[in-house]
Amino acid sequence: MIEFRSVTKQFPDGTVAVEGFDLVIPPRKTTVLVGSSGCGKTTLLRMINRMIDPTSGSILIDGEDTASLAPVKLRRRIGYVMQNSGLLPHRKVIDNVATVPVLNGVPKKKARAHALELLDTVGLDRSLAGKYPRQLSGGQQQRVGVARGLAADPNILLMDEPFGAVDPIVRAELQQETIRLQAGLGKTVVFVTHDIDEAFLLGHQVVILQKGGHIAQVGTPAEILARPADDFVASFVGADKGKRKLRIERVDGTDVVVDENGTPTGVLQP
Amino acid sequence: MNLFFDGIAWILDSANQGGPGGWIARLGEQLAYTFGAVAIAAVIAVPLGYLVGHTGRGRDLAVSLSGGFRALPSLGLLILLGLGLGIGFRAPLLTFVILAIPPILAGAYAGFEAIDRKTIDAARALGMTELQIVGRVEVPLGLPLLIGGIRSGVLQVVATATLAAYVSGGALGVFIFEGFSTRNYAEALGASILVTVLALVLEGIFALIQRLVVPRGVVAKEPTEIRTRSSRPVAVAGLPAQEGK
Numbered sequence A: 001m002i003e004f005r006s007v008t009k010q011f012p013d014g015t016v017a018v019e020g021f022d023l024v025i026p027p028r029k030t031t032v033l034v035g036s037s038g039c040g041k042t043t044l045l046r047m048i049n050r051m052i053d054p055t056s057g058s059i060l061i062d063g064e065d066t067a068s069l070a071p072v073k074l075r076r077r078i079g080y081v082m083q084n085s086g087l088l089p090h091r092k093v094i095d096n097v098a099t100v101p102v103l104n105g106v107p108k109k110k111a112r113a114h115a116l117e118l119l120d121t122v123g124l125d126r127s128l129a130g131k132y133p134r135q136l137s138g139g140q141q142q143r144v145g146v147a148r149g150l151a152a153d154p155n156i157l158l159m160d161e162p163f164g165a166v167d168p169i170v171r172a173e174l175q176q177e178t179i180r181l182q183a184g185l186g187k188t189v190v191f192v193t194h195d196i197d198e199a200f201l202l203g204h205q206v207v208i209l210q211k212g213g214h215i216a217q218v219g220t221p222a223e224i225l226a227r228p229a230d231d232f233v234a235s236f237v238g239a240d241k242g243k244r245k246l247r248i249e250r251v252d253g254t255d256v257v258v259d260e261n262g263t264p265t266g267v268l269q270p
Numbered sequence B: 001m002n003l004f005f006d007g008i009a010w011i012l013d014s015a016n017q018g019g020p021g022g023w024i025a026r027l028g029e030q031l032a033y034t035f036g037a038v039a040i041a042a043v044i045a046v047p048l049g050y051l052v053g054h055t056g057r058g059r060d061l062a063v064s065l066s067g068g069f070r071a072l073p074s075l076g077l078l079i080l081l082g083l084g085l086g087i088g089f090r091a092p093l094l095t096f097v098i099l100a101i102p103p104i105l106a107g108a109y110a111g112f113e114a115i116d117r118k119t120i121d122a123a124r125a126l127g128m129t130e131l132q133i134v135g136r137v138e139v140p141l142g143l144p145l146l147i148g149g150i151r152s153g154v155l156q157v158v159a160t161a162t163l164a165a166y167v168s169g170g171a172l173g174v175f176i177f178e179g180f181s182t183r184n185y186a187e188a189l190g191a192s193i194l195v196t197v198l199a200l201v202l203e204g205i206f207a208l209i210q211r212l213v214v215p216r217g218v219v220a221k222e223p224t225e226i227r228t229r230s231s232r233p234v235a236v237a238g239l240p241a242q243e244g245k
Helices: A041-048 A071-076 A093-097 A099-103 A108-121 A126-130 A138-150 A168-185 A196-202 A221-226 A231-237 B002-012 B023-055 B059-070 B074-085 B090-113 B117-126 B130-167 B173-181 B185-213 B222-237
Strands: A002-010 A016-025 A030-034 A056-061 A078-082 A156-160 A188-193 A205-210 A214-219 A247-251 A254-258 A264-267
Touching: A002 A041, A016 A041, A016 A214, A030 A041, A030 A168, A030 A196, A041 A056, A041 A156, A041 A188, A071 A078, A071 B117, A078 A138, A078 B117, A093 A099, A093 A108, A093 A126, A093 A138, A099 A108, A099 B117, A108 A126, A108 A138, A138 A156, A138 A168, A168 A188, A168 A196, A188 A196, A196 A221, A196 A231, A205 A221, A205 A231, A214 A221, A214 A231, A221 A231, B002 B185, B023 B059, B023 B090, B023 B130, B023 B173, B023 B185, B059 B090, B074 B090, B074 B130, B090 B130, B117 B130, B130 B173, B130 B185, B173 B185
Parallel strands: A030 A188, A030 A205, A078 A156, A156 A188
Antiparallel strands: A002 A016, A002 A056, A205 A214, A247 A254, A254 A264
16 A cells, blocks of 8 residues: 655755645555646656655555655665666666566576566567567567566556557557556556546546646546546546547447447447 | 888888887887876776766866867977976876876766666666666666777877877887988888877777677667668659659
8 A cells, every 4th residue: 555645746946746645545456647747647656666755745655654765675676667668778678677686686597587477477479588678669668668667576566657659559458468467466556647548447546636736536437437526627537528428329229329429439238 | 102102111121120219119108108098097087977977967067177178289288297297208198198088088978978868767766776877777878988988088199199209208209209300201201100000000999899889789770770761862862853743
């Protein structure tokens, strides 16, 4: 469990990225922080592994205040996946995956053997192990990034817009893979995105943020869609544009679901 | 042209080669100045450049320092230091160290600065200590530019080391000054040819080293990129008649 307690972050240039932020992130679930750019979502994520320290307030992991933990040690037990994978260009795929275990003192041979298994886990062919990151496609690099995030078997996995730079088809694949991995491994995933559809797809808990890290609404996707807290949320999830307002039309004895503009989106199963 | 062959003949004459005053020994001195000065300069400039490149602090000072020092006239500096330190090898060596510091300093910090900030951010987020970030990420990725800096330092010193003879510091300049003052132009030219060949050989060696130290992953995909960029526009530009079709 990760707990934010009235966390405020003001950067040296005076910008207040986050103000009085409170949130409980449940264990073994996916929590998605979603909002437009500048809403402080990445700042919030990076405060969990102390890449950024809060100006005031505290962040607790399983009841332990992170401020009392050494940043380097803390980061090694939290998986981190970033946009554009952030792989080390001069190291082979297998050594990129093995980075954190090697830092933790696991013998290189053992770490590499485990890294090969992780390539299987994220759906990559083992023949890619000896390649360098730039020889891989964007989607493959991102999978390597996920494998690296999982390498030290952390309880928490932080994902910072990990699929922002890949094309829609690969993104859909990676999203399904993330759902499968989270369900199979039972990690606490904290995911940051600006895409509300991605948030609803992946999140057990979705946190919609407004400027300054103010929470507009927290809930399951269904709760948010059923009862948007205010006009901002309604507009953000697209409820005001008709995309989310579906109705049933009967066509040749079949119930077809159409949106407000009459565009068919699916078929209702009995 | 005759003079040029006279110069070659002077080099080939065995009477000019051996012994403590022969050109082989002087060439050795030239090399000793070059690598001695560059090694001392590297010991000073590389840690300093790494510190500036890693922390980003003191960058303006490093830039103006390496720019300003480059403008120093070597001969003037040599004579000034010679007046203080006397004749011999010390004044030239110190001059050449000062000459070699700017390019090496610039190569060291520029090598660090050229690395994608996201790569370094990722290394830190994984849990590398600052020292591990320097040693395992910044040093290997910054190596090509550092070697480039050392390369230009070596070339500058090897060419300038002829000045050492001005304060009786030996090296190949001895023959050039002696040749001009005794009107033995073959001797002056022969020594000049030796300096030129030495500089070219060192340039070749360093160009090779620079290619070898580029981390393999960094060059992995480059050849294809170069090809797609260069060949296409050339072919199209050659067919103006086809335009608009």
